[in-house]
Amino acid sequence: RDGYEYEFIGKIVEHVSKKINRVALPVADYPVGLEPRMLEINSLLDAGSDDEVKMIGIHGIGGIGKTTLSIAVYNLIADQFEALCFLENVRENSNKHGLQHLQKILLSETLGEKKIKLSSVKQGISIIKHRLQQKKVLLILDDVDKIEQLEALVGGSDWLGSGSRVIITSRDKHLFESHGVNRTYELNVLDEKEALQLLTWKAFKAEKFHPSYLDVMKRVVAYASGLPLALTVMGSNLFGKNIQEWESALHRYEIIPNKEIQNILKVSFDALEEDEQSVFLDIACFYTGT
Numbered sequence: 001r002d003g004y005e006y007e008f009i010g011k012i013v014e015h016v017s018k019k020i021n022r023v024a025l026p027v028a029d030y031p032v033g034l035e036p037r038m039l040e041i042n043s044l045l046d047a048g049s050d051d052e053v054k055m056i057g058i059h060g061i062g063g064i065g066k067t068t069l070s071i072a073v074y075n076l077i078a079d080q081f082e083a084l085c086f087l088e089n090v091r092e093n094s095n096k097h098g099l100q101h102l103q104k105i106l107l108s109e110t111l112g113e114k115k116i117k118l119s120s121v122k123q124g125i126s127i128i129k130h131r132l133q134q135k136k137v138l139l140i141l142d143d144v145d146k147i148e149q150l151e152a153l154v155g156g157s158d159w160l161g162s163g164s165r166v167i168i169t170s171r172d173k174h175l176f177e178s179h180g181v182n183r184t185y186e187l188n189v190l191d192e193k194e195a196l197q198l199l200t201w202k203a204f205k206a207e208k209f210h211p212s213y214l215d216v217m218k219r220v221v222a223y224a225s226g227l228p229l230a231l232t233v234m235g236s237n238l239f240g241k242n243i244q245e246w247e248s249a250l251h252r253y254e255i256i257p258n259k260e261i262q263n264i265l266k267v268s269f270d271a272l273e274e275d276e277q278s279v280f281l282d283i284a285c286f287y288t289g290t
Contacts, residue, residue: 024075025086028068030201032228033194037187038072041167044183047077050136050163055154057176058169060187063229066169069187070140073167081138081165085109087153091145099152100124106153110137121152129159137164144170150179189226196221198228202235216246223253 028034044056058066067088078084085106087093094102103124104116111131118124137160141153154166168181176184190198199221200209209217220238224230234253238246 024078025071027072027075028065028228028232030198031068031072032198032201033190034065034069034072037069038076041069041073041185042076044185045073045077045165045167047080047165052162053157053160053164053166054183055157055166055168055181056183056185057173057181058167058185058187059171059173059176061227062171063227064187064189065228066187067142068228070142070167070169074138074140077165078138081136081163083110083132083135083137084139085137086140086142088140088142090141090149090153091143094146094149099149102149102153103128106139107131110135110139125152125155128153129155132160133158135161135164137161137166139164139166141166141168144168144175145172147175147178150175156180190228190231191226192221195224195226195231198231199224199235202232203238203241205239213243213246216243216250220246220250223250 041056041058045054058070060066071086074084074086086109087102087105090102099121100118103118103121107116107124107128108114118127139154139160141150144150150168154160157164160166168176168179170176173184173186176182189195196217199217200207203209203217220234221231224234234249238249241249
């Protein structure tokens with residue numbers, strides 16, 4: 001009996017210490033428009049229900065804030081789960097290090113074991129299913145772009161224990177259909193009011209700005225088209241600048257777009273099918289008048 005109680009108390013201590021030691025993941029400095037979107041996702045997840053495993057897919061173009069939103073939701077509901085894993089940059093890390101590397105991280109994070117050895121992706125699948133079937137897991141798969149990644153990391157809802165939740169972010173909503181993820185959420189750009197608010201925080205580090213900046217700020221907001229990444233990069237670059245410098249910078253952006261913004265949007269473009277790319281370019285030419 002004493003042995004059983006010792007083991008039982010040990011498990012309680014381990015469980016409590018994990019919750020106490022859990023550090024919230026850093027969210028955006030200025031989370032404009034985040035709360036209503038976060039609550040919508042939380043409603044879709046129904047995190048308080050333990051009757052089944054639920055998966056949700058968040059999709060939208062690069063730079064729109066899918067990672068930021070998933071981090072915010074993770075922080076909001078993490079305490080309701082016994083095992084946690086946030087796998088960031090799945091696309092990039094699977095290309096660099098392979099799927100086995102991601103499987104090892106997933107197992108290490110959820111099981112609390114550092115030395116995970118896998119000889120193949122198939123073995124990884126088998127171990128994930130075997131070890132996590134009885135655990136209530138919160139798993140975030142961030143920036144997924146191939147079905148093989150999903151098949152290697154969370155092939156089905158029967159891989160995880162009852163009450164588990166999986167959030168997948170991707171630029172390609174068709175991935176969710178292919179993987180049987182029925183609950184999806186399309187993340188849209190910020191409206192004009194939200195965009196102006198984010199730009200204000202980034203450019204002035206304050207809630208308000210001098211009215212003389214309003215005209216040029218509205219033009220920057222229109223140029224950024226509500227994309228949080230564009231507003232963040234441009235606002236940071238314009239911090240401490242006068243109106244003439246804003247005008248000059250905006251003129252440069254219109255001629256030569258910022259490289260950081262271009263690189264992220266290029267990934268979204270490259271992910272399109274060839275015929276979709278043609279349509280996209282036709283539309284772009286129509287708007288630019290070329």
